[in-house]
Amino acid sequence: MPMGGINNTAALAILSTLGGMALGAFVVWLASRLLKRWVMRLVGRTSSRTDDLLASLVLSTITPLAYLGVAVWGWQSLVSELQALAAGAWLDRVVEGAFQLVAIVLVVRLVNSSLLLLLDRSLRRFGKDRQIATLQSLAPMIRTLFWLLGGLVFLQNQGVEMGAIYASLAGAGIGIGLALKGPVSNFINYLTILLDQPxxxxxxxxxxxxxxxxxxxxxxxxxxxxxxxxxxxxxxxxxxxxxxxxFGDLPRRRLVHHIGVEYQTSLEKVRRIPALLQQVVEQVPPAEFDRCHFVRFADSALEFEFVYFVPGGDYVLALNVQQEVNYQIMEKFLGEAIAFAYPTQTLFLEGGSLPPAMPSTGSSADSPQVISSKT
CATH class of the missing domain: 2.30.30.60 (SH3 type barrels.)
Structure with a gap:
């Protein structure tokens, strides 16, 4: 074919390819604007700003990828029509490699930005300011990790033998892991405290x-x-x-106490004790009364259990409330002539007389004698 025919064919191929690329670019531009308008209207219905930012990141990545797809299509069309370009396989590999590199860069940027955005918004929503500072300090390491993964994917797509690279990385990882076992363990424990927040x-x-x-x-x-x-x-x-x-983040502290009264206490007074204890607790703010019950017959006392709450986790406040409750209980029991119990032993003597040191109670010698002693 004459040289002029070849030049005309090449010119027509280039012009048709450029025209197709221009048309494709226009379609991408129009579609991206319509998609952006529809997506922004959709996410604008929510009160959160996170979905707006995330949608912007995705759209800002999709549009360049679409333009890149048009460029790839144009190049492949040009190569298929021009035998001279098809003969230069190295040029085709270089161009396709450049396209793949740009695509990987766009995807990695999207992953990094989206992940850090979601983590930051989640921590802000839960009010974890210290974790936000930690995330900001770890952001370069997270970005580096994804860039390394993207680089490995690019090399693998270019036909690079990855076995030796993976073996080298594994060997280096083992050596670095052994050398940095202590520091890495300390750093992980530090992150555990910052993130889990025990x-x-x-x-x-x-x-x-x-x-x-x-x-x-x-x-x-x-x-x-x-x-x-x-x-x-x-x-x-x-x-x-x-x-x-x-004990620092207690919503309220539960206090359980037991008191005992003497067995000689009348049934009427025993029945009144739960109400008396409730009155005492309710008169000592900020204590919140829960319950009071006559729980058991102990060895030397009629035992009551009462429970109340103190708001917050301040231990000193709880002790102050407990002290005031104890004062009020003593005052209330003194006014009601209710005696607290204390450990005693009671001995019953059958048909005997009292010891010389004990005064006579006027009882007969045949009746049992009762001796109570404090222990």
Whole structure:
């Protein structure tokens, strides 16, 4: 074929390809605008801003991918029509590799932005400000991880032999894991405390028989202050391996008490005691009365159990309320002539006389004698 015919054929192929690409680009532009308008109207019905931002991220990625698809179609059409380009296989691989690289970059950016956005919004909704700061410090590491995954996917699509790379990464991972076992373990325990939040700074906790308030949480260890005043420094791993009882975030504290009255108390007074205890608790704010019952006949007392609540987790407040309740109970029982019980022993002597040290009660020698002694 004459050179002029070849040039005309190439020119026509290029013009038709450019025309098709222009038409495809126009279709993508029109479709993206209509899709964006419809999606924004749909997500605008909700009060949350998260779905608006997420929709914007997705649309900002879909549109470049659509334009990229048009470019890939144009290149393949041009290659199929021009034998000269088809003969240059290396050029075709370079162009397709560039297209794949751009697509992977767009997808990785979308994944990174969407994931960090969802995590940030979730933490903000639950009011976890400290976790938000931790997420921001970990964001570069998360982005790097997804960029590495995207790079591996790109290399694999380009036909690179990945066996040696995976083996090298596995060997390096084992060596790094052994070398950084301690620091990594400390960092994971630190993240566990920040994310799971078993306690916060200033709260009183109990662990391993110790009561202490949390002063500082570090990457390797935590510093606490015991109720006696000494400072306790314990590694996060040892702290998390124990059962932790957190008293700092109690919605209310439940107090259970038992009191005993003498067996000589009349039935009428025994029946009145639950109501008396309820009156006492209700007169000591902010205590909230729950219940009071005559629970058992103890060895030396008629035993009552009463329960009330104190709002919040302030231990000192609970002790102050308990102290005032005890004062009021003593005052109420004194006014009602109700005697508290104390441990006693009662001996019954059959047909005998009283010991010389005990005064005679005027009873006959044949009647049983009762001797009560305090213990």
């Amino acid at each position: 306690f916060e700074i200033g709260q009183v906790i109990q662990f391993g028989g110790h009561w202490a308030s949390v002063e500082r949480v570090g990457i390797r260890s935590s510093s606490l202050r015991s109720l006696d005043g000494e400072r306790i420094v314990i590694s996060n791993e040892d702290l998390l391996s124990q059962t932790i009882r957190n």
